[in-house]
Amino acid sequence: MQPAKPTFESYKRDPKLYDEIFDETDQVREIYNTLFDLYSEHSAADFNRLNNKAKSSFFNQGITFQVYGDHEVKEKIFPFDLFPRIIDPSEWEIIETGVLQRSKALNEFLWDLYHDKKIIKNGIVPLELISSSVNYLDQMNGFDPPGGIYNHISGTDIIKHSDGQYYVLEDNIRCPSGVSYVICNRTALKRALFGVFNHYQTHSVTNYAENLLEMMESVKPHGVDIPNCVVITPGIYNSAYYEHSYLAKAMGVELVEGRDLFVENDFVYMKTINGPEKVDVIYRRIDDQFLDPLEFRPDSALGVPGLMAAYKQGNVCLVNAPGTGVADDKAIYTYMPEIIKYYLNEEPILNNVPTYHCSRPDELQYVLDHIPELVVKPVDEAGGYGISIGNKLTSEEIEEVKKTLKAHPRKYIAQPIMSLSVHPTYIEESECFEPRHVDLRTFTLLGADKSFVLKGGLTRVALRKGNLIVNSSQGGGSKDTWILKNNQ
Template sequence: MAAKDHTIFSSYQRDPALFDELYDEKGEVKNIYKTLFDLYGSHSIEDYMRLNEKAKSSFFNQGITFQVYGDKDSQEKIFPFDLFPRIIDPAEWEVIEKGAIQRSRALNLFLWDIYHDKKILKQGVVPLELVSSSENYLHQMMDVDPPGGIYNHISGTDIIKHNDGKYYVLEDNIRCPSGVSYVISNRTALKRALFGVFNHYQAYTVTNYAENLLELLETVKPKGVDSPNTVVITPGMYNSAFYEHSYLAKTMGVELVEGRDLYVENDFVYMRTIKGPEKVDIIYRRIDDQFMDPLEFRSDSALGVPGLFSAYKKGNVTLANAPGTGVADDKAVYTYMPEIIKYYLDEEPILNNVHTYHCSRKEELAYVLEHIPELVVKPVDEAGGYGISIGNKLTKEEIEKVKKQIAENPRKYVAQPIMSLSVHPTYIDETNSFEQRHVDLRTFTILGKDREFVLKGGLTRVALRRGNLVVNSSQGGGSKDTWVLKH
C-alpha cells in the first residue's frame, strides 16, 4: 500500500509483514508521527533533495566521516544520515532506559565478581570455562579494584523492535561503544536543514552527553585527587572513529592525546605540554586492552603508554572503560544475561534477550548445524557487524563453509533466529524517494559512583541496502536523528 496524499511519500511501499514505525496495521499514520508526516509531506521531492544536500554539506563541514573497512575505495566517506527522524514516545522510552540501566549495573557486578570472588562461576550459574576461555578475560585484572568500583563506565546496548512490537536486546557493547558523536551531529544537521519541525515537538536534548560523561567520570577519580585532570586517548587520526574521539574531547573541554603524549613516572601518569609535565588522573580510553601498555600487553604496540597498567593497578589513574571489560562483551556471555541480572539484582530482565544458541553446548551445536538457513551466525568476539552470516542469504556452498567454521571452533560462535527488525521510512538517494529500511537503536548508558545517565535519544542505525539486516556503519549503514518525547 502506498500513501497517496503526500508527494514525497507517494511512492512509499508498505510491506504489512514488517513492523513499520510510521504506519499502524491498518496502514494509517500513527498519531505520534502525524504532525511530522504533514510537515515533511508539504515538501516536494525537489525541495527534499535540496534539504538532503544541505544536510550532507553540514556533515562534510563538521568533518563527520567514517571509514568502511574492506571497501575498495579507501577514502573516508560522509557518514550517511537520513533527515526523517525516528520518534519514541515517553512510555516506551521509560522501559528502554530502565532496561539499559539494569543491564549496565548487572554487567558491572558480574565483572567485579569474576575478577574477585568468582561466586557466579563457583556456583555454576555461568560456566567457568566460558569466562576463562574468553580472549578478553585479562588475568592481569585479578583482584584489581577499579576506582569507584566501576568497570563499564560507558555501555552501548543494541536494541531492536521485532514485528511483535516488542523490544529485544541484540547485544551489549562495553569495550569501546562508539557512535554517540553521530547522535549529536544528526541533531545538529537536522536543525540546520529543517529547524521549523522542532517547534512542533517537545523532544529531549542530546547535546548534554559530554557534560554528563565528564561529570560521571569525575565521580570515579583516584583517591586523594580533588580536581581531576581528564584526557581522551585515541589510536590516532587514521582510526575509523577518530572524529568521535576528537569531538568528545572538544565538547568535554579536555585534551585529546595519543600514547606518545603521555608517560609514566613513579606510577603516576603525566602529559607532555609546552608548559612542562601535567599530571593525568582520568583517561577515557579509545584504545583496545592489548595496545594500551607495551610493558604489560602487546610489546609491539606503539599506541599505548609504557607503565600505564602499573599506575592503574596502584589506583593512581582511572581508565574508562576498565581493562578486561571485554569479557562481558562476549556474545556467549550475553546468552546468560537473564541469569546474570537475576543473580546480582534479584530482578527479571526488563528488556528481553533474543533467543541465542551457543555452539559450545553440544545439543545447541547440533541444532545450529541443522538449521543454518533459519539463523544468524555471529562470532562471539567481533564488533561492527563483521563475520556475521545471515542464513537465508547464503548459497549452499556458503552454508557448508559456515558449518565447517563452526565445527572447527564451536566456542567462537553463537546463533540467533533471524529477527525481523522494524522498518522506518528512509530517503534513498538513488531513487529520490522514501523506502522501508530496517533500523535498530544503540542506547548509551554512563555509570558513575552512585549515579547513572542514559542519553535520551541514542543512535538509530539504518541498513541502507534494501532487505539488509546489518545496520552497522562499518558495513555501510547510516543513521537517523532519534527523538524521545517529553511527557
C-alpha cells in the same frame, strides 16, 4: 513542466514487518501525524536540496568514518537520513530502565569475575566460558577500580521486532562508539528542517558531554581533589577518530595519543609546553591489547609503557576498565537473564533475542541443522563483520559456515533471523521515502555516585533494501532519534 513527485507516493508497507510510522491499516500512527503532514508538504526536489545541505554540513564538520576493505581504506561522510525516529515516553521508560538494569548487572558481574567468582562457583556461568575468553585479563584479578566501576560507558543495541516488542541484540562495553553521531544528527536536522522542532518537545541530546565529564570526575583516584581528565585515541587513522576529537572538545579536555603521555614513579603525565602535567582519568579509545606494551603487545606504539602499573597502584583511572570485554562477549550475552537475576534479584526488563551458543553440543547441532533460518555471529567481532545471514547464503556458503562452526564452536553464536522494524528513509536514487530496517544503540553512563542514560540514541539504518546489517562499516546510515517529553 512536470509536478514534483510527492515523497511518500510510492511508499509500500510490508505487512510482514513492523512499520514504525504506518499501522496495519496503512494509517499513520498518531505520534507521527504532525511530522508526516509537515514532511508531505515537501517535494522530491526539496528533499534532494535538504539532503545535500545535510551532507555538506557533515562534510564541513569532518563527520566521517572509515571503511576497511580487503585492499584499501575509504573515508566516507556518515550517511544521515532526514526523517527522524520518534519514541513514545512510555516506551522510552522501558528502554531506559532496561539498559540501566543491564549496565548495573554487568558491572556487578565484572566485579565478581575479577574477585570472588561466586557466579562460577554457583554454577550459573561455566568456568570454561570465562577462561577461554580472549578478553579476560589476569592482570585485573583482585584489583578494585576507582569508584568500583568497570563499564563506565555502555552501548546497548536494541531492535523492535514484528511483535512490537523491544529486544536487546547485544551489549557493548569495551569502547562503544557512535554517541557523537547522535548529537551531530540533531544538529544537522535542526539546520535543515528547524521548523519541525516547533511542533514537538524533544529531550536534548547535547548534555551527553557534560554528563560524561561528570562521570569521569566521579571516579577520580583517591586523594585527588580536581582531576585532570583526557581522551586517548589511537590517532587520526582510526575509524572513530572524529568521535574522539568531538568528545574531547565538547568536554573541554585534551585529546592525546600514547606518545603524548609517559609514566614516572607509577604516575601518568602529559607532555606540555609548560612541562609535565599529571593525568588522573583517561577515557581510553584504545583496545586492551594496545594499552601498555609492557603488559600486553610489546610491538604496540599506541599505548603508554607503564600505564597498567600506574592503574593498578590506583594513581589513574581508565574508562572503561581493562578486561570489560569478557562481559560483552556474545557468548556471555546468552546468560544475561541469569546474570540480572543473580546480582540484582530482578527479572530482566528487556528480553534477549533467543540465542544458541555453539560451544554447547546440543545447540551446535541445532544450529548446523537450521542455518538457513539463523544469523551466525562471531562472539568477539564488532561492526557487523563476520556475520552470516542464513537465508542469504548459497548451499556452498552454508557448508563453509558449517565447517567453521565445527572447527571453532566457542567462537560463534546463532540467533533467529529477527524482523527488525522498518522506518521511512529517504532514498536518493528513487527520490522518495522507502521502508528500511533500523535498530537503536543507547548510551548509559555509570559513575561512582550516579548514573545517566542519554535520552536519545543512535538509530542506525540499513540503507540497502532488505538488508538487516545496520553498521556504518557495512553501508548503513543513521537518523535523529526523538524521545518526546511526557507533556505531549
